[in-house]
Amino acid sequence: MLRAIVRRCPRCGSRRAWFRSWFAQGERCVGCGLRRTRGVDGHELGALTIGLVLNIGLVIAAVGIAVALTVPDVPVVTLYVILASAAIVIPVVTWPLTHTIWIAIDLRVRPVSDDEAAEAAAWLAGRDGQPS
Numbered sequence: 001m002l003r004a005i006v007r008r009c010p011r012c013g014s015r016r017a018w019f020r021s022w023f024a025q026g027e028r029c030v031g032c033g034l035r036r037t038r039g040v041d042g043h044e045l046g047a048l049t050i051g052l053v054l055n056i057g058l059v060i061a062a063v064g065i066a067v068a069l070t071v072p073d074v075p076v077v078t079l080y081v082i083l084a085s086a087a088i089v090i091p092v093v094t095w096p097l098t099h100t101i102w103i104a105i106d107l108r109v110r111p112v113s114d115d116e117a118a119e120a121a122a123w124l125a126g127r128d129g130q131p132s
């Protein structure tokens with residue numbers, strides 16, 4: 001999980017994991033060959049759920065703290081502008097983390113099978129001979 005929080009592959013710790021850029025993702029981790037979706041349709045719904053919980057939770061916590069600190073003169077318009085901006089920026093910043101965190105949870109619940117490990121190793125072996 002610690003690896004996932006810093007945007008690394010939860011399985012091997014590869015810094016690039018399966019990311020090609022902040023938003024673009026490849027099919028497999030470049031460090032261990034683990035398939036990003038792990039062969040499950042709809043796998044990214046888990047990352048979406050993590051993102052929703054994380055981002056809505058942060059905004060609700062920020063609203064609570066801001067209101068608690070400014071009662072009785074709550075600056076509603078200022079809070080609205082700041083929190084609306086945060087509601088746009090936070091998902092962009094945390095987007096890749098939601099994927100690595102979801103894979104970490106998935107790996108904990110559903111460890112890599114022997115077949116999946118062999119497939120990943122075969123992909124890595126085939127990839128080693130090719131320029132990337």
Ligand SMILES: [Zn+2]
Nearest residue numbers: 009012029032
């Ligand atoms: Zn990996």
